[in-house]
Amino acid sequence: MTAYEKLESRFRRHSIVQGAMAVLHWDSAVMMPLGGASARSDQLAELALVCHEILTAPDFQELLNAAEGEVEKLDEWQDTNLAEMRRRWLHANAVPAELVRRLSEASSACEIAWRDARAQDDFEAVRPHLELIVDLTRQSAQAKSEHLGCSPYEALLDEYDPGSRIADIEPLFNELAEFLESFIGEVVESQGRHPRPVTPRGRFSVEAQRRLGENLMRRLGFDFERGRLDTSHHPFTGGIPEDLRLTTRYDEDDFTSGLMAVLHETGHALYERGLPAKWRHQPVGSSRGMSMHESQSLIIEMQASRSDAFIRYLTPLLRDAFAGDGEEWQTDNLIRVYRQVSPSLIRVDADEVTYPMHVIMRFHLERALIAGDLTVADLPGAWREGMRRALGVEPGDDRDGCMQDIHWFSGGFGYFPTYTLGAIAAAQLFRAAQRAVPDVLSGLEIGDFRPLLSWLRENVHDLASRYTPQDILTRTTGRSFDIEVFKTHLRDRYLD
């Protein structure tokens, strides 16, 4: 075996163990009884260690050097694969094992403390935990930044979005925030001139919701021989490409959000399922970071499923599923329901228009925390101030303020920007798909996602990590990340 082939076989092992972990994660959230939590966390820690040991084997660097000395023998995919291998090796080896261990322990402890502190609305109870996490994360980011040749915050971004840089994100976010500042008001005003949306009322059984969700998943191209739909506290897509485990949650008084969560997660799942089998288990064969991933869920949920075309198709299905009858079950009203814009406190409940403001504020706050410009003690105040400026609303407590998201309290910094980068990319990709394939919109009218899915397979899924997100967008749309299309989309959808 060549050095490159040896590396491929190690990453294969790595990926297979990661796949086992993904199933165990899903089980934790969906099946596991409470008393199993501690043993499960031992299992996941042990398997994480197995993965870490694969990437920190003493001869790994030698193999990378040897393979990089023979790049002329590699094709383009292999070449990109090798570069991704180097990047993953850097992430695993840049940080001393002791720091990795301490950060992992601190994250587990903080997450537990956060659940209680949030329930009690007691930020002080979780503050010391979060301070320790910020401190250790800064050390880890510093160590990685030296090896990756970027700033500490960028080293954190890089874990979720390889190659992501502040210089790319900041101008986009500034421009978008400036646009939204006035746009949100215009939309709210415009919606005030129309009939108020009426959310359908009734008793919507879990069973009926689940059946409808599964039907729509099939329409979208989801293969139930290779996955399941279950219930969890927060919707997510877990498992592996051959066996995708989706979840949603059901509210028997309101089907609207659980159903959209199913469509959102199906977008994630179709991306994973569409990745090239040939490169399965190799870094180049995995999804291209969380921004692209979010673009795939949002192109299904926001771009396609909230389009007039699809909601027209959906209307009779909803009436059938829930024996709905009356004005509120008309397409016009359902469109208004699915497009209500209203500045609010909670990110996960936010609409398409105000959502980026939640993200942009978190982007600034987490950068400041990592840079040392903001202390954890000052976070609650900075949050309230940020929300007031961003959306003109201010949380009355920290539960609906800086304690609402799990990310930081479980050690996740640098993730938030991917939500909005994904939304921007989704708009660009959806327009490109419509231009390239005239059937995309007319397909949605009859619940046929195949034209859209074929285009996504060819232009996004098949490419896996062969290109950067910027290159994927440029190949298909002629531009890198660009908020113009997103702005146009918002204007077209939300203003008269």
Add this chain to the structure above:
Amino acid sequence: MTAYEKLESRFRRHSIVQGAMAVLHWDSAVMMPLGGASARSDQLAELALVCHEILTAPDFQELLNAAEGEVEKLDEWQDTNLAEMRRRWLHANAVPAELVRRLSEASSACEIAWRDARAQDDFEAVRPHLELIVDLTRQSAQAKSEHLGCSPYEALLDEYDPGSRIADIEPLFNELAEFLESFIGEVVESQGRHPRPVTPRGRFSVEAQRRLGENLMRRLGFDFERGRLDTSHHPFTGGIPEDLRLTTRYDEDDFTSGLMAVLHETGHALYERGLPAKWRHQPVGSSRGMSMHESQSLIIEMQASRSDAFIRYLTPLLRDAFAGDGEEWQTDNLIRVYRQVSPSLIRVDADEVTYPMHVIMRFHLERALIAGDLTVADLPGAWREGMRRALGVEPGDDRDGCMQDIHWFSGGFGYFPTYTLGAIAAAQLFRAAQRAVPDVLSGLEIGDFRPLLSWLRENVHDLASRYTPQDILTRTTGRSFDIEVFKTHLRDRYLD
């Protein structure tokens, strides 16, 4: 860390990864969509390799030698633990890695071929696969026998029942077969003099069966904060002591067998749950082989739950659960239903009296296969002949003959004896429990398993692998494995 402590920490890792595998196994049987099978088998193979690598690390033998050189520093539990470590190391290292790999591949291939061959009743289709397995198993058993200092077949027994020897089993089985040869006829004759049992008829919803099963599990002391009950093709107990995953299967026309399966599996689960937390993850802390395990399921299912006392308690619960009404819902009839004896072809459907004959025949056949005294080609004929002599029935095809059990076709030789050793031990332990704790039987009258469970905890579960099964029995009953109590139990229960 001392050498002994280093070994403890390696076995801890080994056990945690095994625990992860147990959850993945459960998921395969209960949750996984068909399309995930191949990826799952990659995951399990990879984790098996991780476990194998732990036990075959180059310095492992040195650590064992060093620890064995310092036994004076160890207490009795640690001493037994060290001996078990050596035994596990021997099993892992005695067989060349290449042979392990070939046997594992051959087993997977044979199991797949067996499913088809069984469905088609085509033994010839699976014959070459089974020949390869027997061949490789003989090589593996030969290699292990040299290191363990026993015969090749005993090396196979040793995997399921450490220290199990033919000289212990054969006299028991001979004596039991001789007893049953006439006893079965006597029972059948005796039952002919009584009213025929009438199996309750009706539509027994899965939901009602599940609810009753869960109620009885609670009565038995099962903690649903630390486990679940689900459905699978064959009932089993999976998971880990902190998170036990039980399964059964439901027949909506007949609740009797699914319900007993729940009680049987709960017996297994209570054993796992009762193992000493102090020795969790150490060899000495695990269950003492499959015979003791089966004794724990059978003491619940056969000894306790089919007693007059418990069936009296169960009768109104059954009537309530299934709205049962009429003669067939009387205790007397239900006792007869749960104690029907009838020589038949299929082991898993066999009653308590004829079951050992199925096992004893398999014990002789698999010994002959491993010794080279019986060829795979001659197996179908030997099976028919064996069944005719053992129970006076002869299968009309191989599907209900030598292809009925998965064991050999998935590479499992040496497992069958544990079923009957477990039944013998269960009878001995149940009598000892009744003598030591007068409340055992009167507890069952009111569905209170606590007196029995407390006794089992103290006399079996708490001891884990500290003693051999022979020693556990001798401590509690004054005798090692001894069929007299089992014979008495059968006579008392099945003859007038």
